[in-house]
Amino acid sequence: MALPARTDAGIYFIGVIRTPWRRRRDCPKRGSLDGPLCSVVVDEHWRAGLSGLAGRRRIQVLYWMHLARRDLVLQVPSGAGTTSGTFALRSPVRPNPIASAIVALVEIDGATLRVRGLDCLDGTPLLDLKPEFAPEPSA
Amino acid sequence: MALPARTDAGIYFIGVIRTPWRRRRDCPKRGSLDGPLCSVVVDEHWRAGLSGLAGRRRIQVLYWMHLARRDLVLQVPSGAGTTSGTFALRSPVRPNPIASAIVALVEIDGATLRVRGLDCLDGTPLLDLKPEFAPEPSA
Numbered sequence: 001m002a003l004p005a006r007t008d009a010g011i012y013f014i015g016v017i018r019t020p021w022r023r024r025r026d027c028p029k030r031g032s033l034d035g036p037l038c039s040v041v042v043d044e045h046w047r048a049g050l051s052g053l054a055g056r057r058r059i060q061v062l063y064w065m066h067l068a069r070r071d072l073v074l075q076v077p078s079g080a081g082t083t084s085g086t087f088a089l090r091s092p093v094r095p096n097p098i099a100s101a102i103v104a105l106v107e108i109d110g111a112t113l114r115v116r117g118l119d120c121l122d123g124t125p126l127l128d129l130k131p132e133f134a135p136e137p138s139a
Numbered sequence: 140m141a142l143p144a145r146t147d148a149g150i151y152f153i154g155v156i157r158t159p160w161r162r163r164r165d166c167p168k169r170g171s172l173d174g175p176l177c178s179v180v181v182d183e184h185w186r187a188g189l190s191g192l193a194g195r196r197r198i199q200v201l202y203w204m205h206l207a208r209r210d211l212v213l214q215v216p217s218g219a220g221t222t223s224g225t226f227a228l229r230s231p232v233r234p235n236p237i238a239s240a241i242v243a244l245v246e247i248d249g250a251t252l253r254v255r256g257l258d259c260l261d262g263t264p265l266l267d268l269k270p271e272f273a274p275e276p277s278a
Contacts (some may be wrong), residue, residue: 001184001187003151004151004184006149007149007150007151008149008150008151008152008264009149009150009152009203009205009264010145010146010147010148010149010150011146011147011148011149011150011235011237012142012143012146012147012209012234012235013147013148014234014235042226045140045143046212046226046234047212048140048212048213048224049212049213049224049225049226049227049233049234050224050226050227051213051222051223051224051227052223052224052227052228053224053226053227056227060239062235062237062239064148066148070151073185073186073187073188074187074188074190083190084190084191085187085188085189085190085191085192086188087181087185087188087189087192087267087268087269088188088189088190088191088192088195088270089191089269089270090269090270090272094188094267094269095151095153095185095188095267096150096151096153096201096266096267098150098201098237098266098267100199100201100239100269125147125148127235127237128226128233128234128235128237129226130226130228130229130233130239131227131228131229133229
């Protein structure tokens with residue numbers, strides 16, 4: 001299908017994700033909390049935003065699937081054999097290729113987080129980090 | 140802090156979210172799966188992408204917090220009293236104001252999903268819908 005002539009908002013790449021997977025076909029279908037150690041490297045510009053994140057067991061990572069097509073509303077996932085709507089799949093192929101993963105936070109070393117649970121290519125741009133749940137309101 | 144001079148990628152608004160909350164101060168801190176019914180209205184252009192989503196109990200909704208500041212790496216959440224890094228909070232204020240919620244899917248009526256679990260302003264732009272989990276591989 002045709003993509004709209006223009007986008008509606010812009011996003012910043014705030015860092016980069018380092019994983020063992022160099023080719024798309026090597027990436028796991030889905031991350032696992034006991035998968036290999038990956039690094040989330042936050043740009044120096046945004047580093048102060050990590051303050052208070054240490055000690056969280058799980059965090060949510062949003063990243064940009066920069067090699068994925070954006071023009072398919074229907075697709076046949078590999079191994080499935082049947083056509084499905086894009087929004088019924090977690091495939092990277094989607095109008096806005098924003099991936100979301102809950103990962104286990106192993107440690108924070110400066111502006112680098114070591115995590116388990118990612119599924120993406122080495123070099124994937126980072127969009128956001130959030131705690132898995134909002135902090136409890138203080139009493 | 141200063142935002143970078145330019146963004147790195149563009150996103151499409153693929154629909155709009157209808158909620159009972161018309162002012163930011165009325166929004167709940169966090170959505171609840173037994174919260175009020177909200178509507179996620181997918182643009183006609185992308186509607187075919189919903190195929191196969193019916194029957195899912197929970198889906199992930201990504202949306203764009205269009206009124207939020209993007210230039211704070213440190214903030215004092217209301218009610219907290221202490222400064223925290225942006226990435227240690229789920230506040231809408233962040234470099235890329237992409238919110239993520241797991242919602243209960245009540246029904247799909249054409250290109251409109253009725254869901255419970257959102258927390259955002261009426262009129263919030265929609266970015267993506269995904270099933271909560273990837274479909275099981277077919278045998």
